[in-house]
Amino acid sequence: MxxxxxxxxxxxxxxxxxxxxxxxxxxxxxxxxxxxxxxxxxxxxxxxxxxxxxxKQRPKKNGKVLIVYFSRKKGVSDGPLKIGHTKVVADFIQQRTGADEYEIKAANPYPKSFKATADRAQQEQTDDARPKIKNKLPNVKKYDTVFLGAPVWWSEYPMIVRTFMDAVDLNGKNVVPFTTHKGSGMGSAQNQVEKQYPDANVLEGIGIEGEQAENSQKEVDQWLSKIGY
Missing domain, CATH: 1.20.5 (Single alpha-helices involved in coiled-coils or other helix-helix interfaces)
Structure with a gap:
């Protein structure tokens, strides 16, 4: 049991x-x-x-490219220069992409001294001015991508670049901002482009310190590779 x-x-x-x-x-x-x-x-x-x-960081289509830039050889803090800082960066982009170039030229040239140029730039910004462009504007219809470059003046694009932006419609294209500067990076350039062209594919821009522009080719190439060029 x-x-x-x-x-x-x-x-x-x-x-x-x-x-x-x-x-x-x-x-x-x-x-x-x-x-x-x-x-x-x-x-x-x-x-x-x-x-x-x-x-938002890749081109919609990688076709014909245009580089639009405003650059200064005189009236810069470390000038006069043989080649403007922004022009140096524009040329690096051109070497990589095979792009066409268009330089924005002022109908009323900016002063030769840095202070006078800075004062005029500040006044133009205060007045929300649109300085006249001397040369004929480019026909952008044949371009899929437009790079837009300039020095940073008072934390944003020079007002003469705003003249170009108001006159030329880049909506529907890849638009790539770039700047040269003395420590401010891109300033508000990226936001300016995005606001101006709400229907464009605005890619990530780059800011290059002006005095380092001549040594920036590797940095520029890395950036271009990152955004698909």
Whole structure:
């Protein structure tokens, strides 16, 4: 009798242990599944965010390219220069892309001294002026991408560049801002371009310190590669 009771008890213990093991296995398996699902979801979400970011940083189509720039050899703090800083960067972009170039030239030339140029630039900004451009504006219809470069004056593009932006519609194109500066980076140039051309594909721009422009080719090439050129 005692032996039978012991056998029954052993069977019950075995069944109980098996049940406990099964429950633990189910719980462990469920937790592993949940962690895997969570990781997969996070990875998919990250890929989605990355792709969304890149969608605005790649050209819609990589066709004919134009570089529009305003550059100064005189009236700069470290001048006079043989080649303006912005022109140097524009030429690096041209070497990489094979682009055409268009230089914005002022109908009323800016002063030869740095202070006088700075004072005039500040007054033009205060007046929200649109200084006249001397040379004929380019026909941009045949270009898919337009790079737009200038020195940063009082934290933004010179007002003569605003003259160009108001006169030339770049909506529907890839538009790429670039600047040279004395420590302000791009200033508000990126935002200016995005606001001016809401239907353009505005790519990530670059700001090059003016005095380092001649040594910036590697940096410019890396940036161009990053944005798809």
């Amino acid at each position: 005692v032996r039978k009771e012991l056998q029954v008890m052993r069977k019950r213990i075995v069944v109980f242990v098996i049940a406990i093991v099964a429950v633990v296995a189910v719980l462990v398996g469920y937790n592993v599944f949940q962690r895997t699902q969570s990781k997969d979801s996070a990875r998919i979400s990250q890929v989605s965010r990355t792709n969304q970011g890149k969608s």
